[in-house]
Amino acid sequence: MALVLLTHETPIKSGGEKLVFLHPHQPGQLIKIINTRYIRYMYAQWPLLIRLQRLAHYWSHQRELMEHIAARAHGVQKLHHMQTITGLADTDLGLGIVITAIVKRNGQLADTLSERIQQGQFGQKEAAALHQFCEWLATAPLIVRDLTTRNLVWDETGEHFVVIDGVGARLRPSLRSLSSHYNRYSNCKKIEKLKQRVMHQLRQHSTAGHLSTG
Numbered sequence: 039m040a041l042v043l044l045t046h047e048t049p050i051k052s053g054g055e056k057l058v059f060l061h062p063h064q065p066g067q068l069i070k071i072i073n074t075r076y077i078r079y080m081y082a083q084w085p086l087l088i089r090l091q092r093l094a095h096y097w098s099h100q101r102e103l104m105e106h107i108a109a110r111a112h113g114v115q116k117l118h119h120m121q122t123i124t125g126l127a128d129t130d131l132g133l134g135i136v137i138t139a140i141v142k143r144n145g146q147l148a149d150t151l152s153e154r155i156q157q158g159q160f161g162q163k164e165a166a167a168l169h170q171f172c173e174w175l176a177t178a179p180l181i182v183r184d185l186t187t188r189n190l191v192w193d194e195t196g197e198h199f200v201v202i203d204g205v206g207a208r209l210r211p212s213l214r215s216l217s218s219h220y221n222r223y224s225n226c227k228k229i230e231k232l233k234q235r236v237m238h239q240l241r242q243h244s245t246a247g248h249l250s251t252g
Contacts, residue, residue: 096132106120120200142194
């Protein structure tokens, strides 16, 4: 299999932990790569723990794949709330996870929940869909370590939210990986924090709108 060259490509999303690229050979697909800066951070932060790991800095990929397997193994309904993983890719930036891009009807990448709010496009339909997502996550065996308005995107076609990042346990040992009850408790806490963030951003947008028209 040919090596996918990404070194000279510009990522469409750049986070502290991962970079996301358009797949150069498969239209409609994206490639998630571990950010090299994060790799350096991990080796500096947990030098012994990383060196004892069989696959070292690929723990993030391992945990993300594990959560998708766990969701399907438990027969979780409404898997459309999770992005679709279609394979792995060998690249010149390391091993990548290939996922199906979630796009708008015009073909552009889907808006995040945060962008939806900022654009004044968070209405009753989106609010109901967010409620459905939160109900699903509250009972799913999925471990979500980072639930923010930037890690959820709006699927226009299906009219639902999809979690695209922050899935899987942290590198350090956690009770969430050992206890399903504790994991549900932790997910519920994150859901409440997400709702608070949404309310805060909605208030900010409303205030900004009043100021701009005043």
